Amino acid sequence: MTSQLLAAIPLAIVASTPLLLAVLGELVVERAGMINLGIEGMMLTAAMTAVVAAQWTHSITIGFLAGIAGAAAIGALFGLFAIRFAVDQIVTGTAIVLLAQGLTGVVYRQLQQSAIFLQPVPRFDTDVVVPLAWIVIPIVLAFLLWRTRFGLRLRACGELPAAVTAVGASVAMHRWIALAIESVLTGIAGAYLALALSSGFAENMTSGRGFIALSIVIFGRWKLKGALLGTAVFGIAAAAQYSLQASGRGIPFHLLLAMPYVVTLLILCGIAGRVRAPESLGR
Amino acid sequence: MSAGTPSGKLHIPISVSRIGIALMAATTAIAGLALCGIAFGRSPGELLAILASGSIGSSFALQGTLLKSVPLLLTGLSVAIAFRAGVWNIGGEGQFLIGALGAFLGARYGLIASLAAAVLAGAIWASIATAMRLWRNAPEVLTTILLNFIAIHLLGYAVNGPLQEASGKYPQSDAVPAGAALPLLGNLELHAGVVIAVLVAIAAWYLLYRTAEGLRLRATGFNRSAAKWAGVNVDAQLIRAMAISGAMAGLAGGIELLGVTHRLFERFAAGYGYAGIAVALLAQLHPLGTIASAFFFGALTTGAGELQRTAGISSMVATLAQAIVILAMIAFMRRSKASS
Numbered sequence: 001m002t003s004q005l006l007a008a009i010p011l012a013i014v015a016s017t018p019l020l021l022a023v024l025g026e027l028v029v030e031r032a033g034m035i036n037l038g039i040e041g042m043m044l045t046a047a048m049t050a051v052v053a054a055q056w057t058h059s060i061t062i063g064f065l066a067g068i069a070g071a072a073a074i075g076a077l078f079g080l081f082a083i084r085f086a087v088d089q090i091v092t093g094t095a096i097v098l099l100a101q102g103l104t105g106v107v108y109r110q111l112q113q114s115a116i117f118l119q120p121v122p123r124f125d126t127d128v129v130v131p132l133a134w135i136v137i138p139i140v141l142a143f144l145l146w147r148t149r150f151g152l153r154l155r156a157c158g159e160l161p162a163a164v165t166a167v168g169a170s171v172a173m174h175r176w177i178a179l180a181i182e183s184v185l186t187g188i189a190g191a192y193l194a195l196a197l198s199s200g201f202a203e204n205m206t207s208g209r210g211f212i213a214l215s216i217v218i219f220g221r222w223k224l225k226g227a228l229l230g231t232a233v234f235g236i237a238a239a240a241q242y243s244l245q246a247s248g249r250g251i252p253f254h255l256l257l258a259m260p261y262v263v264t265l266l267i268l269c270g271i272a273g274r275v276r277a278p279e280s281l282g283r
Numbered sequence: 284m285s286a287g288t289p290s291g292k293l294h295i296p297i298s299v300s301r302i303g304i305a306l307m308a309a310t311t312a313i314a315g316l317a318l319c320g321i322a323f324g325r326s327p328g329e330l331l332a333i334l335a336s337g338s339i340g341s342s343f344a345l346q347g348t349l350l351k352s353v354p355l356l357l358t359g360l361s362v363a364i365a366f367r368a369g370v371w372n373i374g375g376e377g378q379f380l381i382g383a384l385g386a387f388l389g390a391r392y393g394l395i396a397s398l399a400a401a402v403l404a405g406a407i408w409a410s411i412a413t414a415m416r417l418w419r420n421a422p423e424v425l426t427t428i429l430l431n432f433i434a435i436h437l438l439g440y441a442v443n444g445p446l447q448e449a450s451g452k453y454p455q456s457d458a459v460p461a462g463a464a465l466p467l468l469g470n471l472e473l474h475a476g477v478v479i480a481v482l483v484a485i486a487a488w489y490l491l492y493r494t495a496e497g498l499r500l501r502a503t504g505f506n507r508s509a510a511k512w513a514g515v516n517v518d519a520q521l522i523r524a525m526a527i528s529g530a531m532a533g534l535a536g537g538i539e540l541l542g543v544t545h546r547l548f549e550r551f552a553a554g555y556g557y558a559g560i561a562v563a564l565l566a567q568l569h570p571l572g573t574i575a576s577a578f579f580f581g582a583l584t585t586g587a588g589e590l591q592r593t594a595g596i597s598s599m600v601a602t603l604a605q606a607i608v609i610l611a612m613i614a615f616m617r618r619s620k621a622s623s
Contacts, residue, residue, distance in 0.1 A: 087613045
């Protein structure tokens with residue numbers, strides 16, 4: 001059992017890479033004072049645009065770029081409502097998830113009837129995304145958010161937006177940039193999910209990863225170390241699931257499928273006592 | 284997570300323009316679908332004609348629409364009550380499924396027991412989120428969503444395992460005993476659940492607007508700390524609102540089982556829980572408005588089914604329309620608030 005678990009860990013790291021990217025993206029956005037439930041829809045849209053573009057052009061790179069573009073389009077819609085209109089972010093986010101599910105469902109069904117779908121999805125060979133997600137991006141974000149004036153202001157947008165306005169900077173602009181960062185990260189996440197972890201698109205293939213990401217951001221107390229740790233805890237639980245599945249010890253398959261969500265619930269409940277969220281989160 | 288309370292920001296302007304806003308949002312959604320038609324090389328008029336004839340064009344279509352409206356009305360009420368109290372229950376989908384599961388288990392004891400089991404099961408499932416909120420400060424917006432996924436896999440386990448049909452052929456349950464099925468109304472295809480759902484809507488309106496308890500519930504949603512200062516036991520309101528909300532979604536699942544499908548299967552919920560959010564917002568969280576709103580989305584759902592059959596356009600357009608309605612509602616309500 002222990003050796004099986006150890007063997008499953010590399011697989012778990014790879015499998016939780018899209019989740020980590022989403023966690024990092026959401027962390028940036030929440031630090032800037034927004035809760036984006038729509039991240040689930042951004043990732044789902046990215047998965048679809050990435051697959052379609054990759055099939056069309058036979059290029060993995062263009063697939064990833066299209067994933068980013070897809071996530072950015074949905075992210076921009078969230079920004080329009082959350083930043084420009086300043087309406088409720090949870091309702092907006094929920095609507096955006098539905099929008100992405102509807103849109104990808106309708107568009108994908110329509111495209112399946114066209115000739116692109118006879119093309120194979122290109123193979124994904126050299127995996128640069130895993131080290132990028134687990135090492136490079138966290139270091140870059142740590143520097144950007146905690147060692148630059150821009151980062152200080154972005155975090156101030158989440159704590160005391162009036163202070164940002166007082167020094168003559170724009171809260172809206174910092175929030176748009178935060179959304180742009182999230183779009184890039186979730187775009188890569190969606191593309192990686194569809195092109196590397198699966199070989200194509202399927203309806204609702206993100207299966208709640210965006211919501212799990214939001215939970216991990218809270219568990220990690222809106223800190224980068226916490227985000228990495230939370231995703232790792234989740235990944236190890238996933239590894240346990242794979243090894244249980246492989247060992248075939250009679251735990252029904254469908255109950256194993258529920259495990260990631262049960263683990264996430266436990267992770268959320270593990271935040272004993274007061275967790276201090278950014279002061280102006282969601283406002 | 285210190286997200287604003289639902290009705291705190293979704294301030295409802297008190298004027299006749301409320302109905303106007305809802306009509307504008309509904310029209311926007313229909314227009315959006317018609318424009319989708321252009322993208323797929325179909326004329327918008329043709330699509331609208333299919334939508335209309337497939338949903339209200341014949342007595343058969345109309346009965347289909349009413350059948351779809353029943354679960355939508357109940358999940359819409361579930362969301363309306365929760366959001367009114369300032370509780371983010373996004374877990375209608377899971378409560379719907381657990382309600383159906385409860386109804387299935389209670390069905391051997393008759394119709395009433397079965398419906399009661401659905402109500403109870405939905406309330407208990409939703410209350411898990413309340414417990415996590417009060418004891419561990421876990422935000423219910425996330426816990427209710429996570430519970431949806433758990434419910435889906437629990438149902439998958441049930442219909443592949445302990446509750447699979449005796450013949451073991453498909454991943455579905457046996458049919459509920461005939462004695463527990465909801466009776467049909469006259470010689471129509473409609474079951475008695477239509478009547479139950481409308482009665483629940485009236486009861487919800489009475490609770491919210493004609494009782495002191497309802498006033499406390501709305502006060503809690505409008506401004507939690509002010510309600511507390513006014514002597515309202517806020518925690519008790521949150522517990523109760525979530526339980527009632529879950530009970531209604533659970534009842535929706537029970538009625539769908541006992542009136543329409545008679546069996547459980549993996550894709551049983553089909554999005555009714557999430558659709559409830561669109562239903563409630565189009566009705567501006569008003570229980571009686573929810574009746575009209577549920578009918579609109581019921582018509583959209585059956586019309587979308589017809590689009591898929593005759594025009595080959597995915598019935599997911601109904602989900603798309605729900606999203607457009609929600610976004611249009613919050614955008615229009617913001618503008619009317621700014622101008623008032």
